[in-house]
Each structure stands twice: as structure tokens, then as C-alpha cells.
Amino acid sequence: MGSGEENSLFETRKDKARHIRRLYAVSLSVAICFVWAFRLTHIPAKGEAGKWAWLGLFVAEVWGGIYWIFYQALRWNMVYRTTFPNRLTPRYESRFPGVDIFVFTADAVVEPPMMVINTVLSVMAYDYPAEKLSVYLSDDGGSDVTFYALLQASSFAKHWIPFCKRFKVEPRSPAAYFNTVASTKSEDHNYVKHLATIHKLYEEMKRRVEEATKLGVPSEARSKHKGFSQWDSYSSPRDHDTILQILMHKKESEGSKDVDGCTLPTLVYMAREKRPHYHTNFKAGAINALLRVSSTISNGKIILFLDCDMYSTHSKSVKDALCFFMDEDKGQEIAYVQFPQCFHNIGKNDLYANAISDIVQVELHGFDGFGGPLFIGTCCYLRRDALWWKKFSREYKNDWNDQNENEVTEVNLHELEEESKALANCSYEKNTLWGKKIGSIYGCLVEDVITGLQMHAHGWKSVYYNPSISAFSGVAPTSLLHTLVQLKRWGEGHMQLTLSKFRPKWYGDQKINICLLLGYWHHNFFAITSLSVLYYSIIPSLYILKGVSLFPKISSLWCIPFICVTVGEIAYSLIEGLSMGGSIQGWWNGTRMWLYVKTSSFLFSLIDGILGFFGHPNSSYSLTSKVIDDDVAQRYKKEVMEFGTSSPYFTVLATLALLNLFCLLLTLKDLVLQKGTFAAEKMTLQVLLCGVLVVINIPLYQAIFVRKDKGRMPTSVSIKSTAVAFTACVFFKLFN
Ligand SMILES: O=c1ccn([C@@H]2O[C@H](COP(=O)(O)OP(=O)(O)O[C@H]3O[C@H](CO)[C@@H](O)[C@H](O)[C@H]3O)[C@@H](O)[C@H]2O)c(=O)[nH]1
Numbered sequence: 001m002g003s004g005e006e007n008s009l010f011e012t013r014k015d016k017a018r019h020i021r022r023l024y025a026v027s028l029s030v031a032i033c034f035v036w037a038f039r040l041t042h043i044p045a046k047g048e049a050g051k052w053a054w055l056g057l058f059v060a061e062v063w064g065g066i067y068w069i070f071y072q073a074l075r076w077n078m079v080y081r082t083t084f085p086n087r088l089t090p091r092y093e094s095r096f097p098g099v100d101i102f103v104f105t106a107d108a109v110v111e112p113p114m115m116v117i118n119t120v121l122s123v124m125a126y127d128y129p130a131e132k133l134s135v136y137l138s139d140d141g142g143s144d145v146t147f148y149a150l151l152q153a154s155s156f157a158k159h160w161i162p163f164c165k166r167f168k169v170e171p172r173s174p175a176a177y178f179n180t181v182a183s184t185k186s187e188d189h190n191y192v193k194h195l196a197t198i199h200k201l202y203e204e205m206k207r208r209v210e211e212a213t214k215l216g217v218p219s220e221a222r223s224k225h226k227g228f229s230q231w232d233s234y235s236s237p238r239d240h241d242t243i244l245q246i247l248m249h250k251k252e253s254e255g256s257k258d259v260d261g262c263t264l265p266t267l268v269y270m271a272r273e274k275r276p277h278y279h280t281n282f283k284a285g286a287i288n289a290l291l292r293v294s295s296t297i298s299n300g301k302i303i304l305f306l307d308c309d310m311y312s313t314h315s316k317s318v319k320d321a322l323c324f325f326m327d328e329d330k331g332q333e334i335a336y337v338q339f340p341q342c343f344h345n346i347g348k349n350d351l352y353a354n355a356i357s358d359i360v361q362v363e364l365h366g367f368d369g370f371g372g373p374l375f376i377g378t379c380c381y382l383r384r385d386a387l388w389w390k391k392f393s394r395e396y397k398n399d400w401n402d403q404n405e406n407e408v409t410e411v412n413l414h415e416l417e418e419e420s421k422a423l424a425n426c427s428y429e430k431n432t433l434w435g436k437k438i439g440s441i442y443g444c445l446v447e448d449v450i451t452g453l454q455m456h457a458h459g460w461k462s463v464y465y466n467p468s469i470s471a472f473s474g475v476a477p478t479s480l481l482h483t484l485v486q487l488k489r490w491g492e493g494h495m496q497l498t499l500s501k502f503r504p505k506w507y508g509d510q511k512i513n514i515c516l517l518l519g520y521w522h523h524n525f526f527a528i529t530s531l532s533v534l535y536y537s538i539i540p541s542l543y544i545l546k547g548v549s550l551f552p553k554i555s556s557l558w559c560i561p562f563i564c565v566t567v568g569e570i571a572y573s574l575i576e577g578l579s580m581g582g583s584i585q586g587w588w589n590g591t592r593m594w595l596y597v598k599t600s601s602f603l604f605s606l607i608d609g610i611l612g613f614f615g616h617p618n619s620s621y622s623l624t625s626k627v628i629d630d631d632v633a634q635r636y637k638k639e640v641m642e643f644g645t646s647s648p649y650f651t652v653l654a655t656l657a658l659l660n661l662f663c664l665l666l667t668l669k670d671l672v673l674q675k676g677t678f679a680a681e682k683m684t685l686q687v688l689l690c691g692v693l694v695v696i697n698i699p700l701y702q703a704i705f706v707r708k709d710k711g712r713m714p715t716s717v718s719i720k721s722t723a724v725a726f727t728a729c730v731f732f733k734l735f736n
């Protein structure tokens, strides 16, 4: 067996800038130590004002410094991967493994069926042998409209897939493709003719599906397809039998061929059983039901997980993933190949920092350098064996021979359906290891991260592949509240992971590289950082009102470490942002979101995480909406922040913003009235901090005081926040 470079199916490169990054990290840690030293050597004496505030800042800075080490760990050893699919195909084509694709949807309103089937069609049209490809749609919404849409998609696929293959179409989501070709002209008449036909078919399908979304499934369609009868016993999305339909199967004698007579991939619809007294376990529950169902129908050795909004933008990505799994030298230890989540609805300046560029462009590469990226739930190819049995052993060998080639005839297709249905029932998992040791782990809102961590702890590796042509594209939230709520869920999920009963064992497992662990901690401790950021954005500002200095004098040498840390961090994040193709405005927006997420989302994550730990779980999963009103969309396009509804998130943000504004205004007033000759020297840094917080919050003041549109801050929130902030300032100035 050759294991030479020229035989490898992939290559790993180290980050070219790693030496500079490391030099920066080391220098800045020296500065951080000086900040700590200043705090320790200048503690106000007993009886002096501000002693407790001082100690609080010290704690915040110590935590900030430790957390900064986790952050740097993810930048210490970044690696980049390249694949060689042209070496893969000649060597392995005949032995390509079965690939099962799981698409998840949970609500036909916030995840419109048209979006769902576009994702399904994009992966059905993969450049991969159709007889080895199976696509499963898990519908936690149990919606007959989604089923109807999938049925429509299965007919449309018979035209769409041959069209894609004939004209080498990319991307293979029809909606995305028609969008891109709308503006291009072609001289090829044959293509133009076919394009017109297929576009017309698509529009007709779209009209039917959208009509059904508004008016319900037409009765004619209901009577035509036996699958709809399964909704007879359906009472609500939370209370129904398992609904399962194999819409296409490679062994079916008719109906699963395209218009050119070629086999089409297997296509299955599943809405697992739901009962009010059984916890659904959200997406993790859906994953496990599909794992079992697919094991009887196709049992693909590789599984791709996709959220319903994440369509494929590159039909060859499956082969890229196989380059890792099938590599003779390192392939057998790889449990999953994570691709980045990319989004097509993000504006030029990424108003809500939804591109999560720091995670997908930097940190996942950093994880990869130490044994593998965390699993982010979507755009990820996994090895069924690793998900199922978890433990990795040195004896594990890649074996791509298909054992599930049992003959399926049309007669037993029905039996197969019935057999699979039983596997998606609520009671199936009772007294089993599902959700604990097998499949996706339960009890955590980031089921993906906890499942990936478990695989790492059991000795598996993972790989991050960030190709130059992106492989998937999805929908990011487009309103501030959606973003904050999504991040609150993530923060809470990580809290649950940190506090979970499994955690100490996994963390303690020798198999996890310590640096990888530091990287995990950077994410796991998301919520805890909210406390130090909150402290930093409230206390120093309030203390200005009393003229109590909490930072070194501007003339003192102790200022240097503070300035170095601040300027260093700003410069670093700015350079990082720009090098990822972002703009200066984008970086500034990102900084604002960093503050908003830490002070609101993560605060709520922390509270709910702790309540959950003490037995008051708030067990809801707030699904991220993939649709918004036109009005909101317009403002998003214009990069105007969206408030519009009263929400505790906004109350927190507005209160903080106003508090800083009041502190700054009162200070300026004192300065102007010359009361402040005292302050200039010793208060400069503190006033600067407060000033920066005010400048960052400008969009919030506009939303409170200036804007008239529907997205402005609701009056009730403004009043509440003003009252709280003002009282705090007055109270602090007069009584404290
Ligand atoms: O009970 C549920 C809830 C959600 N989903 C699906 O899970 C996916 C993710 O939900 P979404 O609301 O879009 O959450 P996001 O925050 O965007 O998801 C990110 O974070 C999740 C939790 O970490 C991961 O599972 C996702 O893959 C990752 O994209 C969607 O396809 C849903 O349809 C279900 O199937 N069942």
C-alpha cells in the first residue's frame, strides 16, 4: 500500500501567518499580566472608595485573560485542507460507499416547503452514482403540505436531474440556479430551449406548492397518492403516528427513473411519531429516528446532515468528503468532515455578524489543527459507524463493501416501509442507549457540538474542509431579535454541555488534545463571559459619576499595558476581519454585535442554563425563522437595525446604552462647568471606555429618539429602559 504524498487523497497545510500570530499572542499575554499586576498592586486601601468595584474589575480581567487564552488556542495552529478528487475516482469508483443525506425541517411556516424541496433537489442532483444515493427528509412539523411539496419535487426531479447532468448545471438548487441564469445570455440554442422548458416546469410546481401552502393540499392530489391517508389519524404536529413514505427507490420497477431512463436516488419522507407525553428531543430526536430508518432502507456508510435551508452549491462536494474518508493512510480514523456554513442573504457589511466568519474562517481551522473541528450540525458528512458506536479502535478498518444489498422488490417495498415506521416510534428508544451513547446526544440545545465532542473523546478525529468554491449555502437570520435568540440558544446549549453529567468524563478523557479542549472551552464558556462584559460596561461608567478612578492615570506608565491590550485587540480583530474579505464597517458592526450578544443573549443563556441545572429546564427550541416581512427585509437591505417589538433583549440593550449615555453626558456637563478639573488626568481612560460604548450604541439611540419607522424601539421599551438607567445614575451619584 502506498502512503506517499502522491498517493494521498488530501493534503494539509499549516497557516502561513502562524509565527506572527504566535508572536502577537505571546506579547499580548505579557501585557495582560501587567494589567493584572496593576490591579493587584493598586487595590484601594480599606475605607477608600471603589475597593469592591476594583476587585470586581480584577475578577473580570482575570476571566477575560483566561478566556483570551482559549481564543488564542484556536488561532495557534490553524490548518487548511486540499482534496484530490481526480485521484479518488479512478481508484475507487467501483467501491464508492452508499451516501445517505438527511434533510431536517420542523415547521412549514418558518421553513417554507419550497425552500425545503430546493435543498432536497440540490442534493438529489449530486454528481454521484444515483443507486448509491438516498435522500431522507425528516419533517418534525409533520406537515402534509411539506409532503405534498416533496411529492411534487420527486416528479420534477425526473426532469431536473438529467438537465443538471447534461448541462453541468451549478448550483443544483433550481431556485438558486434560475436566479443566477436570469441575468446571463447563452448562444447555445439547445440549452436555451431546455432551460425554458425546465423553468416552466419549475414555475408550475412552485405555483402548485405555494397554493397548497395557502389553501391546503388539493383534494385531487390527496386521492391520487396513498401517502396522504397517513394523515387520517393525525391530530397535531405534537400528536401523530409515524408517517413514512418511500417516494422513490432504486429497486422499484417503475417510477424511479428519470426522463432519460436513468435511475434516480432513493427519496424518503419521514415524520417520526410524536406524543405529548414523550419529549421530542428536538433535532437530536429526529436524527436518531432517521439513523434507524435509513439503516433498513439504504444503510449508507456516509451520512450528510443538512438543515432544510442549506442547499448544495457544488455537486462534487460529496467526492471531496470521500477524499478524506477513503484516504488509505488517515481515512479510517476520521469520524466526520465538516464543511463551513455559508449564507446567501448577508449584506455587504454583515449588520448582525451572521456570517460567523470568525468561527468558519478562523476557529474551525484552529480546531482542525488539534484533532478536528467541532460538529456544527449541518453541512457535515459523518461516518455511520462513528455515530452509531462511537468508540474508535486502532483495529478499525475502512470497509466500503455494501452489506445492505438485499433485493428489494416492489412487493416488499411496502413491508420495508412498515418495518421502518416502527423504528421511528416514540417508544422505540425506551430503555436503550439511544441519545446517551448511540446516535445524537439528548438533553442539550447544541446536540451537534455535544455529539461531536463525544466522538472526539472516544478517539475519533474530524476534518474541516473549507473549499474555495463553497459547498453549501443557507439562510441567516435577518433581524436583530432572531440573531439574539439564536445565539441565546447556542449559549444555553453550551452551558448545558458544560454542566451536563457526561461532561467531566469526556473532558477528562486522555484522548482529547489539551489544546483542542481549550478550543472547546472557548465555545462552552460563551455564556459566562457575559458577566465580565456586563461588569465592564456598567461599573466603570457609573464610577465616573463619583469621580472614582478605576484605571491608571493617563500620565502613568501603567497605562501602557491597558493601551497595548486594547489597541492590540482592536488591530488584531480588524486585520482578521479585513483579511476574510470583510469591510471596516462590517468589522464595526461585528464589534457591536459582540457587545450585544454578550450582554443580552449570553446573559439569558446563563440564567436559563443555571435554572436548568437546578431542575427548572425551560425546554423549548426556538426555531430560527427563515422568512421575514417585506418591510423588515427592506430595512435589512438598507442596513438599519431592526427592533420593532418589545423584548427583554432590547430592554437590556437599551438600558445599558442609555446608562452609558447618561454617564457620559453628566460627565461632559461637569467638565464644561469646570467642576471637573479634578478628573481630567485620572479619569481619561474611564471616560474613553464610556465614550466608546456610547459610539457603538449610536444605532440604538437613533432607534429610541430619532426613528419613526416600524423597526424603531417600541415606546414601552424606551420608557422602561430610560427609567431604569436614569434611576441607576441618580441613585449612584447621590447615595452610593
Ligand atoms: O425539533 C426540531 C428543531 C429543529 N429541527 C431542525 O434543526 C435545524 C436547525 O434549526 P434552526 O432553527 O435553523 O437553528 P440554527 O441555530 O440555525 O441551527 C444551528 O444550530 C443548531 C444547534 O446547534 C444545529 O443543529 C444546526 O445544524 C445549526 O445550523 C433546522 O433544519 C430545523 O428544521 C428539527 O428537525 N427538529
Ligand SMILES: [Mn+2]
Binding pocket: 307, 309, 475, 624
Ligand atoms: Mn438554521
